[in-house]
Amino acid sequence: MELPWLKLLAQPCRLLLHALASGPSGPLAALRVLQRVQAREGPFPWQGFTAALCMEEPTLEGPEEALAVKPRLLLLPVVCQRNLFSLLQAVAAVVPADCVLQLLRAARGDPNLDPWVQALGALLQRGLRGEELSPPPPALTAACRQQLRCLCQKIAPSKLEGQRKLKWCPSEQLGAAGDAADSVLPGGKRKKASEESLEPDEGRGGKRVLLEEVVFDLPGSQDGEGEAGVEEMPAETAGDRSAQSTAGAAPESSQQDAAGEPGRISQTEVAAEVQAFIQMHGPRLKMLLLQESNRSELSIPPELRVLSHCSASQLEGLCAFLQLSTCPGQLLVRFCSWLLALTPDLSYASAAVLAEQLFLKRVLSLTQPPSRHLMAALTSFCSKYSQPFCQVLVAPVLREPGEGAEQTKLLCELVEECLEPDYVRLVLSQVLEVPLSERLLPVVLAVLGRQEALPPELFDLLVLTLCRQAPAFATSLSYAKLVTAVLTMYQSHVTPAHRSRLAAALEGSNAALKKSLQAVLGAPAR
Structure with a gap:
């Protein structure tokens, strides 16, 4: 978030606010942040966090830009305020009551507070008073659920006719409907229907959406979206879905090109499958991405579940259709929250495709600090994948060659605040695979600043790299800081052999740096 005072907060507080600003799934992202902070640093500093948000800050209000003083809480984006109070509702048992009261008092100071x-504030107040909250009404009453079940049975009364139109019938029953001989794939090849019936159920079951799942299990079903999805499915796409359902789970069934060579898929078939997939799912997802969301905070469009069951090529095509690599920051945050x-x-494989499509171009082209939308999207995606x-x-x-100052700062921030210990070590191993440069030294310092336990072989590689590349940093202050950090933060890892190698490598350093480093090298381990 672009707020000047945000940089003054402690790292856990800043990271929590970034997660809360990440869109509809902000409370879920914030819960992950709290878990990481507790595992790494102990209990979250709720007192300091609350005091910072209740501190008053000058601001300009209204069209006339009149000067006013407000608590920082009220200067946060509305979505961040909503997510904060939703989070407090979920973790009320571990948040001190006086912190919740301070935030409630600060919120009541705004006459135009979001409804x-x-x-949410009223619910928190009732919880503090010990009042028993009445359970929310069920999304569907028993009578309504029974009516929907009857409707399902009327829509698909038999495996042969009703499910044939909506492509929900098992592959072995397609033959009885008139397709028993074979089906024609987009590339002109013919594939026996009997081959499909030999595929294990568990490999194919995840690809087929049952009508009952659409109506009863999806988060948006209470809004009538499940029925809409059934009505909007064009009948002419039934044949296309058959090819798509087997593309990800059993690629062996079509791994022959037009010449008949086994183990290869013709480019024509792949292109046709991707095009059919985009035509079926692309327009609906694009419409959902662009329209204003009226869903509950933690719900996702049921149409998005197709991402769990598509191939990498289909996902790449869908990302290109949705223009995710260049979409505005707000849409990027919304998609990542989903x-x-x-x-x-x-x-x-799917997460790797999305990481490349969503972020690689944006990060490599950074020439100034990332926007709050990009930072929120990066944080939420990185927390899960x-x-x-x-x-x-x-x-x-x-x-990447060149200076890359903004990319370096971004990597340092992700290492310091977002990554789990295992992936901090992964970043260090990645840095040591490339020649060190002034641009990469701050990244290594950020890794060491986490003070995570390093495997002996990784620490040996770090020391060896510092020794080998010492001549290139004879006058580098950053290099001297890095060597000092290695010797002070990881004293228990440093052996006499390490010290002798570093001492020999530093012989050619600048006189002032050499003297200070030799002093550290000569200091006895504590």
Whole structure:
């Protein structure tokens, strides 16, 4: 968030506010932040966080820009205020009561307070008074659920006719409907329907959406979106879905090109499958991404679940259709908030494709600090898919030639505030795979600043790299700081062999740096 006072807060508080500003799934992202902070640093500093938000700050109000003084809480974006009070509702048991009261008093100072925030504040107030909250009414009453079940049975009374039109019938029953001989794939090849029936159910079950799931299980079903999705499905796409349902789970069934060679998929088939996939799912997702959201804070569009069951090429095509690499920051945050709440989690391959499509171009082209939208999207995505994020985004940034000052600052911030210990070590190993430069030294310092335990082999590699490249940094103050950090923060790891190698490597350093480093080298381990 672009607020001057935000930089004055402690790192855990800044990271929590970034997560809360990440969109509809902000409370979920904030819960992850609290878990990481507690595992790494102990209890979250609620007292300091509350005092910072209740501190008054001058601001300009109204069209006349009249000077006013308001608590910082009221200067946060509305979505951040909503998410904060939702988070307090979820973790009320661990937040001191006086902190909640201070925030409630600060919120009541705004006559134009958002109604959502007012309602959440009232619930928090009742909870503090010990009043028993009445349970929320069920999304669907028993009578309504029974009516919907009857409707499902009327729509699909038999496996043969009703499900044939909506493409929900098992592949072995397609033959009885007239497709028993074979089906024609987009590339002109013919594939026996009997081959599909040999695929294991568990490999294909995840690709087929049952009508009952659409109506009863999806988060948006209470708004009537499940029924709308059934009505909007064009009948002519039934054949296309058959090819798509098997593309990700059983690629072996079509791994022959037009010449008949096994183990290869023709480019024509792949292009046709991707095009059919985009035509089926692209327009609806684009409309959902562009329209104003009226969903509950933690719900996602049911249409987004297709991301868990598509191939990498289909996902790349969908990202290109949605123009995710160049979309505005608000849409990027919205899409990433959907990914955060998506279940089941994406596969590594799908997450890697999204990391590249969403962020790589944006990060490599940074010439100024990232916007609050980009930072919020990076934080939320990185919190759930750290490994593909590091492999796809961090590695290319490290290998990028040139100064890259903004990229370096961004990597340092992610290392210091977002990554789990395992992925901090992964970043260090990635840095040591490329030649060290002045641009990369702050990244190594940020890694060491976390003071995470390093495996002996990784620490040996770090010392060896510092020794080998010492001549290139004979006058570098950053290099001297890095060597000092290694010797002071990881004293228990430093052996006499390490000290002798470093002492020999520093012989050619600048006189002043050499003297200070030799003093550190000669200091006995504590």
